[in-house]
Amino acid sequence: MNSAVKDENAPELRGFREVQSLAYACAEAxxxxxxxxxxxxxxxxxxxxxxxxxxxxxxxxxxxxxFGDRTAFAGFKVPLQFFPTNxxxxxxxxxxxDLAPVYKGFTADIGYSGCLGLNPLHDxxxxxxxxxxxxxxxxxxxxxxxxxxxxxxxxxxxxxxxANRHRAYPFGVIAHxxxxxxxxxxxxxxxxxxxxxxxxxxxxxLHGHRDGWSPLWSPYxxxxxxxxxxxxxxxxxxxxxxxxxxxxEILVVTDSKDPEQSAFWLDDDLPHVRRWAEERVAx
Amino acid sequence: xxxxDLPGARERRVRTxxxxxxxxxxxxxxxxxxxxxxxxxxxxxxxxxxxxxxADQWHVVLYDVRGHGRSTAPMPLRGxxxxxxLTDDFLAVADAVSPxxxxxxxxxxxxxxxxxxxxxxxxxxxxIASFTSMSxxxxxxxxxxxKQRMARPTPRRVGQLLGQGAKSWYVYMLHTPVxxxxxxxxxxxxxxxxxxxRLEKVPAGDYPTSSLPDDAAHGAWLYRDNVRARLSRPRTDxxxxxxxxxxxxxxxxxxxxxxxxQLELWAPQLVRRTLDGKHWVPRTRPDQLASWISEFxxxxxxxxxxxxxxxxxxxxxxxxxxxxxxxxxxxxAAGGIxxxxxxxxxxxxxxxxxxxxxxxxxxxxxxxxxxxGAPAAWGEEVDVSDEQAMEKLAEKVAAEYGIVDVLVNNxxxxxxxxxxDTTSEDWKNVLDVNLWGVIHGCRFFGRQxxxxxxxxxxxxxxxxxxYQPSRALPAYSTSKAAVLMLSxxxxxxxxxxxxxxxxxxxxxxxxNITATTHFAGADAAEEKRLRKRTSRLYGLRNYPxxxxxxxxxxxxxxxxxxxxxxPEARGARFLSRFSPGALRGIARLKPPL
Ligand SMILES: NC(=O)c1ccc[n+]([C@@H]2O[C@H](COP(=O)([O-])OP(=O)(O)OC[C@H]3O[C@@H](n4cnc5c(N)ncnc54)[C@H](O)[C@@H]3O)[C@@H](O)[C@H]2O)c1
Numbered sequence: 001m002n003s004a005v006k007d008e009n010a011p012e013l014r015g016f017r018e019v020q021s022l023a024y025a026c027a028e029a030x031x032x033x034x035x036x037x038x039x040x041x042x043x044x045x046x047x048x049x050x051x052x053x054x055x056x057x058x059x060x061x062x063x064x065x066x067f068g069d070r071t072a073f074a075g076f077k078v079p080l081q082f083f084p085t086n087x088x089x090x091x092x093x094x095x096x097x098d099l100a101p102v103y104k105g106f107t108a109d110i111g112y113s114g115c116l117g118l119n120p121l122h123d124x125x126x127x128x129x130x131x132x133x134x135x136x137x138x139x140x141x142x143x144x145x146x147x148x149x150x151x152x153x154x155x156x157x158x159x160x161x162x163a164n165r166h167r168a169y170p171f172g173v174i175a176h177x178x179x180x181x182x183x184x185x186x187x188x189x190x191x192x193x194x195x196x197x198x199x200x201x202x203x204x205x206l207h208g209h210r211d212g213w214s215p216l217w218s219p220y221x222x223x224x225x226x227x228x229x230x231x232x233x234x235x236x237x238x239x240x241x242x243x244x245x246x247x248x249e250i251l252v253v254t255d256s257k258d259p260e261q262s263a264f265w266l267d268d269d270l271p272h273v274r275r276w277a278e279e280r281v282a283x
Numbered sequence: 284x285x286x287x288d289l290p291g292a293r294e295r296r297v298r299t300x301x302x303x304x305x306x307x308x309x310x311x312x313x314x315x316x317x318x319x320x321x322x323x324x325x326x327x328x329x330x331x332x333x334x335x336x337x338a339d340q341w342h343v344v345l346y347d348v349r350g351h352g353r354s355t356a357p358m359p360l361r362g363x364x365x366x367x368x369l370t371d372d373f374l375a376v377a378d379a380v381s382p383x384x385x386x387x388x389x390x391x392x393x394x395x396x397x398x399x400x401x402x403x404x405x406x407x408x409x410x411i412a413s414f415t416s417m418s419x420x421x422x423x424x425x426x427x428x429x430k431q432r433m434a435r436p437t438p439r440r441v442g443q444l445l446g447q448g449a450k451s452w453y454v455y456m457l458h459t460p461v462x463x464x465x466x467x468x469x470x471x472x473x474x475x476x477x478x479x480x481r482l483e484k485v486p487a488g489d490y491p492t493s494s495l496p497d498d499a500a501h502g503a504w505l506y507r508d509n510v511r512a513r514l515s516r517p518r519t520d521x522x523x524x525x526x527x528x529x530x531x532x533x534x535x536x537x538x539x540x541x542x543x544x545q546l547e548l549w550a551p552q553l554v555r556r557t558l559d560g561k562h563w564v565p566r567t568r569p570d571q572l573a574s575w576i577s578e579f580x581x582x583x584x585x586x587x588x589x590x591x592x593x594x595x596x597x598x599x600x601x602x603x604x605x606x607x608x609x610x611x612x613x614x615x616a617a618g619g620i621x622x623x624x625x626x627x628x629x630x631x632x633x634x635x636x637x638x639x640x641x642x643x644x645x646x647x648x649x650x651x652x653x654x655x656g657a658p659a660a661w662g663e664e665v666d667v668s669d670e671q672a673m674e675k676l677a678e679k680v681a682a683e684y685g686i687v688d689v690l691v692n693n694x695x696x697x698x699x700x701x702x703x704d705t706t707s708e709d710w711k712n713v714l715d716v717n718l719w720g721v722i723h724g725c726r727f728f729g730r731q732x733x734x735x736x737x738x739x740x741x742x743x744x745x746x747x748x749x750y751q752p753s754r755a756l757p758a759y760s761t762s763k764a765a766v767l768m769l770s771x772x773x774x775x776x777x778x779x780x781x782x783x784x785x786x787x788x789x790x791x792x793x794x795n796i797t798a799t800t801h802f803a804g805a806d807a808a809e810e811k812r813l814r815k816r817t818s819r820l821y822g823l824r825n826y827p828x829x830x831x832x833x834x835x836x837x838x839x840x841x842x843x844x845x846x847x848x849x850p851e852a853r854g855a856r857f858l859s860r861f862s863p864g865a866l867r868g869i870a871r872l873k874p875p876l
Contacts, residue, residue: 120654121654121655124651159618159644160647161622161626163827240651241626
């Protein structure tokens with residue numbers, strides 16, 4: 001489907017939009033139901049149950065939840081630390097929900113940052129993410145190399161006084177490709193990741209390797225190529241001394257010559273984007 | 284005595300239990316009342332400097348403890364100084380100066396010992412709003428502390444017992460009859476002021492007052508009437524019924540910090556502060572005391588108004604007890620090590636001045652600092668190599684924010700390339716920032732610190748390159764070696780004034796410095812390539828500037844002279860002392876660029 005997408009009205013995108021807004025609706029519902037004393041495991045289960053009730057059967061990855069300084073991946077050394085723990089939520093604590101359901105064969109991968117009650121520092125981090133969303137889109141349209149864009153995002157984070165925390169993800173990626181997934185009756189997960197989706201990613205990696213690109217958007221030389229058409233789940237993640245914030249959503253890259261149509265965010269009607277707009281109105 | 288040091292002080296005498304207390308008041312009587320209780324051998328004038336500063340905001344009350352200064356002594360002396368009688372005195376004063384509102388209590392030394400009694404007995408409930416304690420534990424807590432350690436004498440606990448035991452020598456002396464009185468009325472009384480100046484670095488002046496020999500002789504009864512009785516049979520209900528702020532001087536030769544290990548059990552609402560200083564902090568560190576007392580009083584008044592228990596005003600970062608409310612200035616604070624340092628101090632509750640030639644970056648640092656715990660923070664755009672600008676900055680900071688307690692001269696630039704490729708212009712640039720920037724900082728801010736006479740600390744960011752020679756960094760290394768030596772010399776000079784100086788030698792740290800380093804002898808394209816390449820190498824090493832910041836705070840707390848930070852910096856430091864030949868060998872290697 002990669003090259004089939006020419007612009008934002010392409011019919012294939014409707015399915016992706018639908019599952020992405022379903023995922024964000026889930027995050028908002030679960031975030032609204034979080035109470036002091038709840039654990040990451042409970043928050044992860046709430047997301048799973050919410051989506052199962054609405055027909056989700058397969059996952060790119062099972063839902064994650066991070067509370068407190070785990071939002072900044074403080075002290076993370078091994079990937080197992082990403083999995084939900086019994087960390088309890090306290091008033092004022094930041095949290096992140098990260099979920100990637102597959103629905104009717106379409107994949108979403110989203111990240112939702114919130115906090116329980118007032119936390120001006122967290123507000124600041126969220127507000128500062130806006131510049132990253134703009135920077136990424138602009139530079140993808142300019143067809144800069146993914147590695148260079150990665151470095152520019154990191155530079156902006158440092159300028160803002162933050163640390164780049166997406167570096168903690170496997171391969172330090174800021175984004176990875178997502179695609180359609182064959183619907184199977186039985187789709188097991190391995191280490192929390194859906195086997196169908198991983199299969200897709202691996203086959204992309206294989207093809208891409210031959211043609212000199214990678215489905216992982218990383219700081220390494222294998223990302224030293226211009227953006228590859230397709231759908232990218234982009235997740236810039238800021239950390240500041242025990243507080244972390246991210247968003248994650250799908251960026252559509254096409255091979256259109258028109259810059260506007262060459263790359264665009266799948267959907268602008270998302271909680272963080274609405275929040276920024278509201279802040280601008282308030283200011 | 285004269286109250287000429289206390290302009291506007293009003294005096295009155297309060298009669299109680301057969302004696303008369305001399306009470307002085309300053310400030311607006313409508314404001315909440317702060318009562319200052321002095322120690323031994325002292326009189327209320329020990330508070331002069333603190334009281335003057337507090338009087339701007341509060342109704343300040345000081346009194347001479349019975350038998351001291353111009354208060355009369357009980358007859359007979361024996362049995363006239365029990366904690367019960369001292370509590371009567373306090374209540375009489377509080378009723379006289381603030382009949383309708385509870386007072387904020389502050390005690391130093393024996394004033395604090397008494398005040399612990401006031402803050403823990405039933406009959407004062409509702410008369411005290413808060414208590415700031417310095418250098419005087421509750422005898423009851425002390426008694427339990429000893430008992431616990433005797434009951435289960437692990438080696439550690441025995442060590443603590445012996446440690447405090449050794450610091451308490453004077454307490455045993457004071458229990459001998461007559462001799463202390465003779466000493467105080469004779470040679471000791473005469474020499475005491477000089478001893479305080481020499482040993483305790485208390486400023487000279489007209490304190491102690493002429494009543495000292497009598498104060499000290501009478502005050503011996505404070506010990507005799509209370510210490511043995513309370514230490515052997517400590518009260519079991521000595522729980523503070525008010526919020527307590529504990530200020531511990533780190534250099535107190537009479538009291539071990541260990542005494543307060545479990546104080547939270549006795550004082551559930553406790554804020555801890557630590558101060559670099561010796562025993563007589565009311566005389567040697569009045570500015571800081573006044574500001575902490577004011578802050579604590581204000582927080583408790585606000586809590587009272589809101590009808591809720593006081594929120595923990597103290598921030599939670601490492602060393603918050605030490606840096607809360609202090610003024611810290613960091614140069615080169617728009618990025619890298621300087622910014623991380625500003626943040627670490629902010630987390631510890633310090634007020635932060637972020638200085639950089641990058642105005643936007645400095646402002647950003649200040650903004651984020653406020654979000655993580657700095658009660659105030661400012662960004663200042665200054666080029667540290669500009670002497671006049673630095674002088675103006677020092678004037679502005681002193682006038683608007685106060686005298687800097689901790690100065691971090693951190694701004695610096697990189698310069699790489701062989702000596703033969705380095706132009707005199709290159710030399711000038713790097714020395715102007717790396718060396719002259721530090722000199723200007725030390726001259727202007729160091730002088731203010733020294734003139735204030737209340738201690739402080741200067742941190743200079745040198746580098747491992749200060750002792751690790753290298754063919755690739757001749758000019759940079761030279762500038763940093765100069766900073767290291769400057770720091771060592773300054774440390775020697777300023778020790779007399781209780782100002783510490785530390786040189787920090789980071790090592791390879793992942794900051795922006797590699798992206799701005801000038802490579803002498805390289806054209807623009809080559810320089811760009813080299814910058815990128817070194818940035819990637821430093822990125823691979825990935826030692827975070829936050830850890831250098833932590834080392835800086837620790838260096839201040841421990842007053843360390845030279846602090847190599849990363850393992851390679853520590854390794855090179857070791858080699859420079861024990862195997863300089865090896866370092867010279869390393870110096871000849873060409874960097875892999
Ligand atoms: N990064 C390292 O590996 C390393 C190693 C040893 C020593 N150091 C030293 O640590 C200090 C901080 O460096 P960093 O690594 O954080 O670098 P950095 O480049 O990230 O930060 C230095 C800051 O100083 C500011 N600055 C430079 N010149 C200035 C001037 N004339 N006036 C005011 N501000 C000025 C810059 O704008 C910048 O914000 C420097 O003195 C550097 O020499 C760094």
